Amino acid sequence: MPSRKSESLVSSMISGINIALAQLEDLWDSMGIVEEQRLERVLTVKTYMEDLLRRMIEEEEACRSRLKANIVTSQKQVAELCAELMETPCEMEDGLSILQLEKELRCRLEALTAEKNSRMSDLETLKQEDEMLCMQLCSTPHYVPSNVVPSRAQLKALQEHVAELTAEKATRLAVSTALRKDVALLGREIGHDPDTSLERDALSDDPEVFLLTHDNIRALQELIGKLELKKRSLISTRDKLKERAMSLWNRLDCPEKDGGFPLDTQGTLTDDISRWKVEVERLEELQKAQLERVISKARVELVDMWEKCLFGPEQRQPFSTHLYDANYTEELLLVHDAELVKLRDYQEQARPLLDNLEKWEKNWTLFQDFERKASDPSRFSNRGGALLKETKERAKVQRMLPKLEEEMKGAAEAWQRTHGTAFLVRGQKLMEYISGQREEYKLQKEKEKSERMKKTDNANKKGDSTLFKTPTKRAMMSTSTSATPNKVVKKTPNQTLAITPNQTVVRGAAISSTLTPVQFSKPPLGPSKAHERAPLQEFNGGECPAITYSDFTSELSRKNSQEAVLNSTVCLDLERGAK
Incomplete structure (x- = not known):
């Protein structure tokens, strides 16, 4: 029956091929393809069909080869397992096809492998129990041949x-x-x-x-x-x-x-001995009074050295046992002296890092002071060029801080390569300590901003419309409090301020006594710009959560641009108008 079905399928396939070729002939006739071109197409079809059949034949031959190879391998493995398990070699039936023989050998191989694994598992369990008992009883384990199926x-x-x-x-x-x-x-x-x-x-x-x-x-x-x-x-x-x-x-x-x-x-x-020993030691403390004073002085110096070397609690902990030891003996004093010598050596090795860190902390403190001063509008009423001097100092600090950080980063990496441990500052890695200082400052600025916003909201709820007024100086070109109506004062290149009545001229800027926002003739300030802050106000107003060095530099670089408004009174007036 299978042969008849396959023969019928082959006949059907041949019939299909003939029909397809006939259709190709019809297509070629309808297109007017000449005999030479038709011959090329027929050869192409013939080559394709022959190549397809050849590849199929090769695949089937490869499959038959694999089956034969599997049969040989399985027969060899079955024979080996039968020998290991001391089983009678199995005999296969005659007349089996290649597929049937391969399947029978595979099933037999799986059964023998399972039997081998079971025996080896039982052997391993019994050997572990035997070894444990022999170890506890100090006896000789039972001999079982190794690497052999029992x-x-x-x-x-x-x-x-x-x-x-x-x-x-x-x-x-x-x-x-x-x-x-x-x-x-x-x-x-x-x-x-x-x-x-x-x-x-x-x-x-x-x-x-x-x-x-x-x-x-x-x-x-x-x-x-x-x-x-x-x-x-x-x-x-x-x-x-x-x-x-x-x-x-x-x-x-x-x-x-x-x-x-x-x-x-x-x-x-x-416990009794310890109690009596403590009592005896208490009675003998008088003899140790002088030695106690010397050790106490060494401890004070030791704590001072820890502070100079910026040691954290974890670095001090190893010596805490000796630091609080009340048994004042010569041996204890020697221990303190040895620790001081070690700290002095450490300080000498780490002096470049410690000096740079001290410089960084001083400049960091100056930077924070400048930030606090930037929030004080009264600094614009100074005389004698103090504001210019402050700006130069800020620029100097801004250049110094990243330079010091870069140097310390390289020195800390070199320290770790040399000593095998990170350089610690009060228990933290150096760069983590610096990042922590910045983050702490950022959080403080955010807290101050929140408090200011809270106070402003409370004032608005109470109806308090009093605004902070920038201190003014004597009006330029006039001693009166009023300027000539419609007078235009040139402020910066490409900018003019239109002065209206009831305004005061202060250092080239027009400030209205009624706090009316200043109108620029060029460029116009549209409604969308009403709440924008001038660059100097944004930098000095103290309302940013954190001021980075790049922001600091960008604001300074804009001071000569046409867009930068560096007059403090104009900035404050703009802010009042925006509010």
Whole structure:
């Protein structure tokens, strides 16, 4: 039946090809294609069909080759697995096609692989249990050939060995548990902390931590003897300290000898010794008074060096134990001196960075001062060129800050490459510290702006229309408070101000006594520009959240342009008009 269907399909395909060729003939006839051109087209069709069939034949031949290769590979793998698992080699039926044979071998291979994986998994689990028990009992693990698939008999022998070790573990555990309880009791009595791995394992809450070997059990018995000996030694030490304290009480005529100091407590022997030791040390403090003064002076110098080196809390923390040590001894003084020497070396190595940072902080402070002064309109009423001097100083600071930051960035990177650690300033990386200062200043400006806006809103709600008036000087070319009507005063190139009645001329600018906005003849100020601020006002008004150096430079570079309005009184008047 399949052959008949395929033959019918082939016949149908041939018929379709003939029909298609006939249609091509008709098309060529209708187009008037000559015989030579028709021959070329027929050859093209023939070449295409032959190439298609050739490629299909090649693909099918490649598929048959792959199947044969898979059969050979599968037969080899099946034979190897049968040998590893000690199974009888499988025989395939005769008369199977290539596809059927390949499928049978593949299924057989999958089954043998699953059996191998199962045995190896069981072997791994049993080996882990055997190794753990052997480690705890210090015995020899059961031998199983490595890199070989175990037989079922080998797996059974390993299981029996694991069961025997489990029973032995239970017996040793009962003995070791009693010994560990004795160790814990003696430790509590004398206040002893475990200082060896054996003691820590014996006192561990996890019983599996302690290895149940014969050596460890003997070691526990010896440990009990040592702890009993230590108990007697601690009792002797406590009695000696007690005797020393009583001797000092009698010598110094202290009230503790009459009952002010508790002689007996319910604590451990170690606690009793510590308590008596503290009392003895207290009684001997008088001998250390002079040494205490020297160490205190060294500590003051040490704190001063920390401040000079800009150390943060984390950098000071390692020495805090010595800094607050009340045991004034010569050894402690040597420790302080060594720390001072180390700090002086650090300061000498970091001097370029520290000097540049100090310069940056000074310039940063000046920059903030200039920003605060820029918000004060009274600075425009000064005489003697103070405003020009201030502008020059601001430009100098603006140039100095980025230059110093660039130098410090390079120096900090070189420091990290040399010393392997970042250069810290009060616990922060240098550039993070500088960025933090800028961010803090930005937040402060935003806070001030919010407060000003809040005050303005409150004033508007109360109906307070009083506006800040810029202090004025004597009117130019006139001593009166009024100017000639319709007088035009030239302000800057390409700009004129139309002076109306009831206005005062101040340093070339017209300010109305009724605070009327100034009208420019060129260029006109339309309604869309009413709320724009002049460049100098925007820079000096103190209303920006943060003023960057690029903004600072751009405003200075615009001072000679036709668009820049640098007259302060005009800026203020514009602002009043906008409001």
